[in-house]
Amino acid sequence: MARDTRERILDISLGMFNAQGEPNVTTNHIADELGISPGNLYYHFRNKDDIVEHLFARYEARIDGVLRLPDDRAPTLEDIWLQLHRVFESLWSYRFLYRDLVDILARNRKLKLRFARIMQRASTSATELLHGLVRAGIMRASADEIRALAENILLIATFWMNFNAVRGGKAEADEADLNCGIHQVMMLVAPFLRDAERFHLNTLAATYVR
């Protein structure tokens, strides 16, 4: 029962953070929304940062699952696009983190270190996938090019929502923006592919643009 309340607090908080922006939601708002007393909420979580940390742990577990590569065979292009999709879906599910990323990490040293570790794992995973494509003859790129490409993929995935916000997009990101993010990453990889795959990818990528 207590465990249920705990999970419900996290679910409702995630929804409110995503919809309203984490800085605009207080523990009182969350308790109100759940129809419980602030005291009951504080029984489960010390403060809002405690809630944010637990949501971050959920996010971390999810992204770690997504970043796992098939270990029984060489990765294919389809593996990349599937992983790319699942990464962007994970970012979208926890978009409050990404919208105020710089702020949230500046405020919480523990999360800053954990986020840096996620980035490290994502970088390793992207680099391995890309080297796999080169070994399979699907892609042509030097080790330097792969290193730079993996960094650019990470940067674009991480700041895609912020980029839309600062260039004057709609106040609220939606799933069409997400597809544009996936499109931008595909277009990063495209020029390194063999002609047949590059052509196929450009056709596929076009379906992602509004």
Add this chain to the structure above:
Amino acid sequence: MARDTRERILDISLGMFNAQGEPNVTTNHIADELGISPGNLYYHFRNKDDIVEHLFARYEARIDGVLRLPDDRAPTLEDIWLQLHRVFESLWSYRFLYRDLVDILARNRKLKLRFARIMQRASTSATELLHGLVRAGIMRASADEIRALAENILLIATFWMNFNAVRGGKAEADEADLNCGIHQVMMLVAPFLRDAERFHLNTLAATYVR
């Protein structure tokens, strides 16, 4: 004389914002640093946002100058690298803006609109440069590829400093980070170049990495 004080306030504010982060600097700190009374400072500027807006106007004028293309001849690769350098130098001179970009723009609707217009002009300028390279036969890329490439260049230039911060870099960005940003943009463009230029660029880009 009054005009001198005004300019001195802006110069000192820029230095303090860049060194300490804009959110950590108050008008009192600025007055202290200048050895003037807060009243004297308020004679020149209504509040800190007023100072930020004037610094933003300086930045806007500078970046507009940098984005201007040679209009008497087709752009060359050297034009691109020179422009890229000058863009990153401008970002560096006003790095307080970029470090807290999402925050500063969320707080000030006027700056948000003006920043969106800068992004629009930067996007047009990058797109024109890239099309110029295609017309000159230096680069091979479709219109879709150029559109995506211009967006990715903008995104990387805008969030390069934030990216370094969230992936656990040093607390303070320095000029070596700036060079890495330039390197990352070069590596975006490289795969679209003719083999000779791509080889030349990869050699050049390598000198930018620590």
